[in-house]
Amino acid sequence: MKLLTQTNSKLLSLSILLLRCMVGVVLFMVGSGKVLEWFGGFGMEKTIGFYTGMGFSVTETYLSSYTEFIGGFLFIIGFLTRPAAFAVMINMIVATVVTMPKGFIMGSASYPFTLAVIAFIFLLTGPMAFSLDALLFQRGPVIRELRK
Numbered sequence: 419m420k421l422l423t424q425t426n427s428k429l430l431s432l433s434i435l436l437l438r439c440m441v442g443v444v445l446f447m448v449g450s451g452k453v454l455e456w457f458g459g460f461g462m463e464k465t466i467g468f469y470t471g472m473g474f475s476v477t478e479t480y481l482s483s484y485t486e487f488i489g490g491f492l493f494i495i496g497f498l499t500r501p502a503a504f505a506v507m508i509n510m511i512v513a514t515v516v517t518m519p520k521g522f523i524m525g526s527a528s529y530p531f532t533l534a535v536i537a538f539i540f541l542l543t544g545p546m547a548f549s550l551d552a553l554l555f556q557r558g559p560v561i562r563e564l565r566k
Contacts, residue, residue, distance in 0.1 A: 496549025
């Protein structure tokens with residue numbers, strides 16, 4: 419009955435870990451495609467051409483692409499999670515605003531909006547117990563919490 423009525427901090431940490439890894443893998447794959455042509459991506463040169471066609475500068479294109487690439491990796495390992503979440507959230511808010519005129523669902527604005535909300539959740543919760551952040555910066559409280 420306790421499982422149904424109370425918050426289990428271990429399961430909450432595990433849930434955030436799974437969400438962090440899933441979103442991190444997606445962002446890493448998309449970002450690495452833009453930056454390095456991995457996973458069927460177009461690479462930086464074509465990405466710059468696409469973004470400048472939408473009115474973004476080359477600097478903004480690099481910022482956006484590397485935010486996804488590095489931010490995704492940091493989400494996966496749970497390191498510097500809150501700063502990464504802040505950067506990803508801003509990046510996805512811009513992407514939502516840019517795609518919104520095409521429509522929320524059919525114009526695909528819902529995808530970056532969802533990622534922005536998830537990044538905001540990571541900003542609020544932090545990486546939780548299963549992360550490098552917890553191991554490096556909160557060792558005592560994390561170990562005690564996991565032993566409960």
